[in-house]
Amino acid sequence: MAGLKLAYWPGCVSRGFTTELHGSMALVAERLGIELVELDRANCSGAGVIAEHNQELADTLNARTFALAQQTGAPMMNICSTCQGAQSECQQRLDADSGYRAHINETLAAEGLSYDPDGFSNKNFLWVLVEDYGLDKLKAEVKRPLEGLKVGPFYGCYILRPKHRLGYDERPDRDLYLEQLIEALGGEVVEYDGARKCCGFPIITMAREVSLRQAGTHVGDALDAGADCLVTPCPLCHLNLDMQQPEAAKIVNRDLELAVLHLPQLVGLALGFEPKQLGMGRHIASTEWVQERLAAPAPA
Amino acid sequence: MAAYTLKVRRFQPESGDGPYWETFDVELDPTLSVLDGLLQAKDRDDGSLAVRCSCRAAICGSCGVKINGQSALACKTQIGEAKEIANRRDGGSEPIVVEPMGNMPVIKDLVTDMESTHWTKIRRVTPWLLPEGDPPEREYIVPPESMIDITQSMACIQCGACVSSCLSMEADPDFIGPAALAKAYRFVGDPRDAETEERLHDLANDPHGIYDCTHCFSCIDACPKGVAPMDQIMRLRRKATAGYEIDDHNNGMRHEHAFVKIIESKGTLDESLLLQESFAPGLKGKLAPRPGAIKGLIESIPTAIRGLRSGKMRSLPKLIPGIHPKLPGDAQDNVRRIYAHAEDHSVELNLYIRGEEAEEDAPVPEAEAVPAAAIEPEPDEGGG
Numbered sequence: 130m131a132g133l134k135l136a137y138w139p140g141c142v143s144r145g146f147t148t149e150l151h152g153s154m155a156l157v158a159e160r161l162g163i164e165l166v167e168l169d170r171a172n173c174s175g176a177g178v179i180a181e182h183n184q185e186l187a188d189t190l191n192a193r194t195f196a197l198a199q200q201t202g203a204p205m206m207n208i209c210s211t212c213q214g215a216q217s218e219c220q221q222r223l224d225a226d227s228g229y230r231a232h233i234n235e236t237l238a239a240e241g242l243s244y245d246p247d248g249f250s251n252k253n254f255l256w257v258l259v260e261d262y263g264l265d266k267l268k269a270e271v272k273r274p275l276e277g278l279k280v281g282p283f284y285g286c287y288i289l290r291p292k293h294r295l296g297y298d299e300r301p302d303r304d305l306y307l308e309q310l311i312e313a314l315g316g317e318v319v320e321y322d323g324a325r326k327c328c329g330f331p332i333i334t335m336a337r338e339v340s341l342r343q344a345g346t347h348v349g350d351a352l353d354a355g356a357d358c359l360v361t362p363c364p365l366c367h368l369n370l371d372m373q374q375p376e377a378a379k380i381v382n383r384d385l386e387l388a389v390l391h392l393p394q395l396v397g398l399a400l401g402f403e404p405k406q407l408g409m410g411r412h413i414a415s416t417e418w419v420q421e422r423l424a425a426p427a428p429a
Numbered sequence: 430m431a432a433y434t435l436k437v438r439r440f441q442p443e444s445g446d447g448p449y450w451e452t453f454d455v456e457l458d459p460t461l462s463v464l465d466g467l468l469q470a471k472d473r474d475d476g477s478l479a480v481r482c483s484c485r486a487a488i489c490g491s492c493g494v495k496i497n498g499q500s501a502l503a504c505k506t507q508i509g510e511a512k513e514i515a516n517r518r519d520g521g522s523e524p525i526v527v528e529p530m531g532n533m534p535v536i537k538d539l540v541t542d543m544e545s546t547h548w549t550k551i552r553r554v555t556p557w558l559l560p561e562g563d564p565p566e567r568e569y570i571v572p573p574e575s576m577i578d579i580t581q582s583m584a585c586i587q588c589g590a591c592v593s594s595c596l597s598m599e600a601d602p603d604f605i606g607p608a609a610l611a612k613a614y615r616f617v618g619d620p621r622d623a624e625t626e627e628r629l630h631d632l633a634n635d636p637h638g639i640y641d642c643t644h645c646f647s648c649i650d651a652c653p654k655g656v657a658p659m660d661q662i663m664r665l666r667r668k669a670t671a672g673y674e675i676d677d678h679n680n681g682m683r684h685e686h687a688f689v690k691i692i693e694s695k696g697t698l699d700e701s702l703l704l705q706e707s708f709a710p711g712l713k714g715k716l717a718p719r720p721g722a723i724k725g726l727i728e729s730i731p732t733a734i735r736g737l738r739s740g741k742m743r744s745l746p747k748l749i750p751g752i753h754p755k756l757p758g759d760a761q762d763n764v765r766r767i768y769a770h771a772e773d774h775s776v777e778l779n780l781y782i783r784g785e786e787a788e789e790d791a792p793v794p795e796a797e798a799v800p801a802a803a804i805e806p807e808p809d810e811g812g813g
């Protein structure tokens with residue numbers, strides 16, 4: 130297969146508080162022969178907040194991003210569950226009504242842009258890996274199987290629900306991809322209660338305790354189930370699960386120390402990159418345990 | 430006919446024992462419902478199996494349960510599909526798991542106490558019309574289009590599936606929750622109601638109100654009637670902030686305004702500026718920070734310091750609000766232009782009412798985009 134070429138929307142957080150995500154994505158893409166055309170003129174997806182404020186504003190801003198992606202001639206990819214959800218919400222409205230779409234495109238015309246739903250696709254890196262790159266092909270690239278590493282999946286709400294909006298009618302297994310991926314990389318899936326629940330991030334500035342109780346509960350459940358680390362395709366989940374982990378520990382009243390990896394970091398480890406290259410030293414919850422696990426001889 | 434195994438979480442309070450699992454083998458057509466399966470088990474195997482149901486046609490809202498972890502009506506879930514979902518991961522012979530609804534006490538087996546959570550929360554939002562002055566001699570006359578906005582919330586049958594699925598309520602049992610807030614919007618959006626602003630004030634300032642919703646979409650997938658309670662909560666927020674500018678004690682409006690403003694001036698999110706502006710816009714903006722906001726800002730400091738120490742936030746400048754770069758070239762001007770247009774007049778497209786186009790270029794009638802048939806009559810709100 131000729132290499133994949135993708136219009137790449139990194140989102141805001143991967144270039145802000147979680148630069149290790151943006152960096153590891155670049156390494157992994159290059160190794161896998163995926164060409165990323167970065168959409169550096171594109172704007173924030175609004176993360177649901179702009180849509181909450183003014184729907185047409187959010188729809189126009191995201192239609193702008195879609196149109197910029199379409200100019201590259203390649204399908205669009207994001208590395209943020211929240212962007213996926215916020216963009217899919219707007220896309221659903223844009224695609225549903227040609228009159229509304231024409232109205233939005235009128236606003237975009239001044240920049241020489243226009244969004245055309247025909248053939249447009251926007252997928253999280255997780256979906257791209259499973260549906261377009263292929264897990265068998267990925268398996269063949271694995272240099273360091275994640276043997277003995279117990280990984281808890283954490284999806285993030287925005288690529289799980291609502292199912293109808295997120296393509297589950299055609300791809301019903303999208304809520305199993307993380308498990309499939311962990312296994313393809315040689316790791317062991319840890320089943321725990323929080324894999325498909327909410328990290329609490331959206332209300333961290335408004336209902337701090339409720340937010341951190343969610344994050345702390347899921348990290349604790351994963352620890353109790355024996356996880357060595359979590360993996361998430363959403364940098365906002367990462368903020369609550371990793372950056373806020375010490376604060377969450379206070380709220381749930383227990384010690385918590387569990388590495389939370391970004392999706393490209395987990396893939397990168399299996400491809401043979403060193404933890405340092407993948408920015409794993411930049412996390413709040415120590416990732417050293419993961420490194421020790423991978424250095425140890427595989428269990429019999 | 431096909432064979433199915435139901436694994437039911439049971440609880441018989443009179444036994445003095447805790448909850449336990451029991452499996453039942455049933456045989457029925459795959460197009461029949463999980464409820465049909467449960468009733469067959471009750472009929473043939475164990476008459477003491479308690480399940481609440483009435484209409485069996487997804488109208489009364491009595492048979493809410495969790496099926497394979499998903500909150501739903503047992504009568505609206507086909508047993509064949511439930512089996513497929515149960516076996517998605519292993520493709521084997523896993524049973525269909527049926528549990529009582531979540532976030533509410535269990536009375537017996539699959540019967541939950543709707544009173545102590547669901548109905549109490551519904552009453553919390555004053556679920557009746559509060560019109561101004563004396564009622565008119567005859568019926569209220571309002572233009573039909575002024576009621577369209579609330580038809581979606583009127584479709585609620587009070588089954589509690591959304592309450593059962595709510596992830597915020599798991600973390601905060603006092604959260605008013607999706608069903609009650611959807612019901613609140615039914616009156617906030619009603620042109621006959623005179624207490625709109627009061628209602629919004631109440632829901633925005635309650636720490637367990639509209640800003641306690643964590644935006645997880647669980648209630649949207651759980652609702653058997655397409656009410657999309659979370660969307661109604663977002664409408665309440667939109668009315669509270671953009672509509673009435675209610676400067677609430679939860680920082681809901683300030684957070685939203687800060688976020689929206691930052692994207693207008695920077696194009697992408699400046700996280701440090703968002704933190705500062707959400708909690709204390711007084712430092713840069715017009716509003717004075719409130720004591721609670723200062724507390725919030727201080728609470729975020731340990732996290733920021735840890736982030737700086739780990740290198741997560743790149744460098745010190747990353748922590749200084751406001752130096753985040755704009756989009757390159759004229760891109761930022763174009764984002765501002767979009768703002769100028771949309772903030773001036775904004776269209777809200779409700780797909781529940783509008784529906785999705787069947788074909789790509791179907792003609793769109795302008796104002797009469799709402800087919801009369803799409804507006805469902807208000808169901809009996811006492812059902813449940």
